[in-house]
Structure formats: C-alpha cells, structure tokens
Amino acid sequence: MSTPYGGSFLLDAPLDIFTPEDFTAEHRAIANATDDFWTREVEPNLEAIQQQDFDVLKRTLRKSAELGLVGVLLPEQYGGMELDLVSSMIVAEGIGRDGSYAVCHGAQAGIGVLPISMFGTEEQKQKYLPRLASAELIAAYALTEAQAGSDAMAARTRADLSPDGTHYVLSGQKVWISNGGIADLYTVFAKVGGEKFTAFLVERAWPGVSPGAEEKKMGLKGSSTTAVYFDNVKVPVENVLGEIGRGHIVAFNILNIGRLSLAVSAHGKCRYTLAGAIRYAQERRAFGKSISEFGLIQHKLAEMAVRMYVNESMAYRLIGHIQDSGQPLMKAGEEFAAECAFLKIFGSETLDYVVDESLQIHGGYGYHQDYPVERAYRDARINRIFEGTNEINRLLATGMLLRRARKGTLPLANAMKNLSTTATPDVIANAKKVGLFLLGVASKKYGESLEEQQEVVAGITDVLMNAFALESATARARKTGKQNAADMAAVFADETMENIKASAKTLLAACSEGDALRTNLALLRGMTAYELVNSIALRRRIAGRLLQAGKYIV
Structure with missing residues (x-):
C-alpha cells in the first residue's frame, strides 16, 4: 500500500496504523507530566474556575506554560518545546477532563498560537509567540459573527486601508469568543474593502477594542466567552496575518487540526467521566447488591468503552497519518480534512453518549450539582456545535472527498x-x-x-x-x-x-x-x-x- 492520503482509506487497506500502544518513552513522559499538572494545579482549583475566578484561571494557564504544555508544537526559538503532533494531542487529551479549563487552554495552545506559527511573518513570530508560549499574553480566535456561525465567509467585520497605507481601520463585532474577556491578543477575521477575507493580529490594548460582558452559558461556565467589539481600530499593516484575501486558508486549516484536537480532548473527558460512573456503580447498592452487577448497567459501561475505544483508535490513526505525511502541519490537515471532520463528529457524539449514560447510572444524584457528571453533561453539549456544527461537518466530509475526486x-x-x-x-x-x-x-x-x-x-x-x-x-x-x-x-x-x-x-x-x-x-x-x-x-x-x-x- 502507498503512503496514506486524504480519502485513501476507501481504496486501500492499511498495512499498519499508529495507536496509543506505539507511544514512545517521551510520549509517556508528556502524558505523565500532564496528569501531574492536572492533579496538582487544575483539580484543586475547579470550584474557583467554575465561579469565574479568572485570576485563578489565568494563573493555572501560566503554570501549564511553565511546564511547556502551551508551546508543545512551537519551535524552541520561540519558547516552545518543538515536539511532535502526538505529544500535542496527548496534552489535549489530558487537559480535556474539565471543559472550562480545556477551552481556555485549547484557545491558547491551539487556535491561539498555531495561526501565527504557521502563517506569521518572522517579525510576528518573534513579537508574539514567546509571550504566548509563556502565557504572558492570552490569546483568542475571533472568527464567529452573529449572522455568520458555520458560514464564516459571510462575515461583515470590515477592514479598510488608510490613505497613507500604514494601517487598516477595523470595524465590526465578533461573538462567542473563547477567552474573549481575558485575552490580550485576538486573531480577527475581516473583509478588506468589504470583500477580501483576511486575518489580522489585534492587540486588546489598542483604542477601539472592547470585549463584551461574559455570556450566561449552559455549560463551560468557568471559561470566558464574550462578544468582542472593534470600533475603528487602527491595525498596522505589519499585523496582517498571511495574505490579503487568503484568510480562509488560515481559518479553515486551523479548524482541521482543531476538529481532530476536539475528538482527542473529548476522549480525555470520556475517560474521566467513565471512571466516575464505574466508581458510583460499584458503590451504589439497590435490591441488596451493587448496581454494577446489573446487566443493563454493565451494558452501559461496556458501550461507553466501545465507543471510546473506536474514537481513540480513529484519532491516533489519523494523527499518525498527518505526522507521517511529510507535509507541514496545516497542509497535512488540509489533506486529511474529511477525516478530521469524521473525528469531530464521532468524538463529540461519543462524548455526548458517555456523559448521558453516566448521568443515567447516577440516577437522581446525576442531576445534582454536587456530582461532577452534572457539569460534564452540560459542558459536553457545545462540542457538537463549535469547530463547525456536526451538520456542517457531515456536509463537508463527503463534499471534500468529491472535490478531491474532481481534482484527480x-x-x-x-x-x-x-x-x-x-x-x-x-x-x-x-x-x-x-x-x-x-x-x-x-x-x-x-x-x-x-x-x-x-x-x-x-x-x-x-x-x-x-x-x-x-x-x-x-x-x-x-x-x-x-x-x-x-x-x-x-x-x-x-x-x-x-x-x-x-x-x-x-x-x-x-x-x-x-x-x-x-x-x-x-x-x-x-x-x-x-x-x-x-x-x-x-x-x-x-x-x-x-x-x-x-x-x-x-
């Protein structure tokens, strides 16, 4: 069989796939470091994070940065660890145990740093990446607009070049921005002259940039999610990210890797939730015995594990394909865009199943805020919506395979x-x-x-x-x-x-x-x-x- 390429799974059977059993000693060390960080720094602060103590949230993020967990993929010259994609996904899985912290961390380590790392100029990389890797600066990715959710190209935020050609005047509004209220640097997508979709790096300190109030969300209550307003913001021409009119290349290629990361992070949450369900089932007694002895409870536990196993197997297979492709990360993500869409769908729907059945095992107690599964249930729901709704991803996956076929x-x-x-x-x-x-x-x-x-x-x-x-x-x-x-x-x-x-x-x-x-x-x-x-x-x-x-x- 030839080297796997996008869609080739339909035509060829793989001789081998990458699996978690192939982790190297370095990969296992990264997993252990992430577990230790979670136990020491995140878990003790979960209640404070849930109460939107953003000082605690930012302090926790900076401690993860000290361990290198923010800059896993970044080159060492910019403050990163320069490790492989597998290591990055291992961190995403380990961090995924709590939705609120995972969103904050992912907005920094993924969609926060990767656009600059992959598309930025050398000046932009030197100026921003070391401070993002250390979490001195906190990042946010401002793509979504009120009338342009999954249809990102319908954006109305506008940027016009100044008469002297030194800056763009940026005006518009973004919504549902993760880290929106705590960010120092926004990657903002706008249309130059109202037509050319382009990415910009916008600092919060500049006049005209103002985050809105924190949204009152169903879940992820400990994360910052706001609208962000841009009122005639002067953005230096040096802060255009990528090429004018090529912002879709930045946006959509980052989303491919984001979709894969979502599936891996969902697996981390599933592991945490399933362990809680097993523990509760063993401790809870009814009709004179542990409910873990009941066939229908065992069915639920087994089905959760089966779906998790499949999601994990798909994810690390695809991670291996991307890593072994010999292409730059964004190019490889584009190559396997359909498979990334598969993972986003399957991972989010697996998580939905796991939290739902875990809550059912807890019975009435699962409906009570004193039990972690109640929060897990609320936090999980958004995963079928962001990074492109599952409906959009279902259309994209087959559509991308058909377009690849038409291109030959x-x-x-x-x-x-x-x-x-x-x-x-x-x-x-x-x-x-x-x-x-x-x-x-x-x-x-x-x-x-x-x-x-x-x-x-x-x-x-x-x-x-x-x-x-x-x-x-x-x-x-x-x-x-x-x-x-x-x-x-x-x-x-x-x-x-x-x-x-x-x-x-x-x-x-x-x-x-x-x-x-x-x-x-x-x-x-x-x-x-x-x-x-x-x-x-x-x-x-x-x-x-x-x-x-x-x-x-x-």
Missing part, C-alpha cells in the same frame, strides 16, 4: 466504476463497498447537484465515517493482540453494520425507485451480510474488565 487527487470514479458488489467475509471491505456504492448511485442520480442534497450527503458521510471507524478499531485490535480490544472491535462491527445497512436503505430509496431500487437493495443485502456475534456476552466481558480496573482500559 482521489480516484473515486475508477473505484466506483470497477466496484465489485459481490459479498465477502470481510466486513471492513464490505463497509467501504457500501460507501462507494452509495456515492455512485447518488452521483448518477444528482450529478453536480449532489452536494445540494443535504440529507443524502450527510447519510453518505455517516457510512464513510463508520467504515473508517470500523477499520481503525479492527486494525488496532489486530495489532495489539489484546482480547479486550478484539471484543470491543467485534461489538462495534456488529452494531455498525446494522447502522450502515439502515442508512444505506434510506439513501437508496432517495436515489432510485422501482426495479432499480429493488436491484440496489438486493446488492446491498449482499454487501452488508455478516456473521452475528453474541454482543450481550461480549459487553458483559468488557464490563467485567472495566469494573476490575476501575477505569477505561484497552
């Missing part, structure tokens, strides 16, 4: 033309076949207008995402040789093939009718045939291992 960088047309619909014993190959089959049928029906058929496109994305997920989980299980991993992969395969079949039937009915539909459904039955497993018994085995370990294990 992903040979989907040949794959669809030469597709064999003969059933095989390989459920992974069958899942991919279904995805290609649906792409072919939908493309024939709708042609160039396929991307306008949102329900169809989103449904295809779900099938493709599940194929990528199934392959990632199974490849990891085979590589590690662990029985628990094999059991979790088998449960997921059993569940996923049913989901793929159901989605495909709905899509085929939308794209064909009469004899053509009957023929397509017959072909689908062949491609989705698989050997059933005793998923109840497998889940009980998985749950037993979880209860013995007291935490998520593979």
